[in-house]
Amino acid sequence: MSTDYDQIYALIREVRKGEVASYGMIASLVPGVGPRQVARAMRAAPSDLKWYRIITASGAMADHSGAEEQRRFLKKEGVTFKKNGAVDWSKHRWRGPSQRWIKASVRSFEDIMEIVAGWGGR
């Protein structure tokens, strides 16, 4: 549904330069949406969306044709990688949505906080 996609895009716009989020992290904030749906939304992502800030839970680039390009974009934004080539989550993990986004969410502030806490802030 287009509505879900818009929710997903809105969240990704919350991820700032030098930060990265996983498909699962984004999905967990949109009721009824799973990781695979976030991935599906990426295929039709608006050209101005910073799609490359979304990676897999393991820290690797998802398996798609633009993976190499994605790695370059992230590097250019200052994202660092570990020996195995995966993004260093402890240094670049997205902190969560802004206050403004939370207010617009159907979910309670507490629920959002619990979800974000589950990402293991480190």
Add this chain to the structure above:
DNA sequence: CTTCTGACGAAAT
């Protein structure tokens, strides 16, 4: 309606 297919994820091996 049934099957197949993923820019995924968590757990098991």
Add this chain to the structure above:
DNA sequence: CATTTCGCCAGAA
């Protein structure tokens, strides 16, 4: 770590 297995679930065929 790397691989495999299975759960998920919206679209396409």
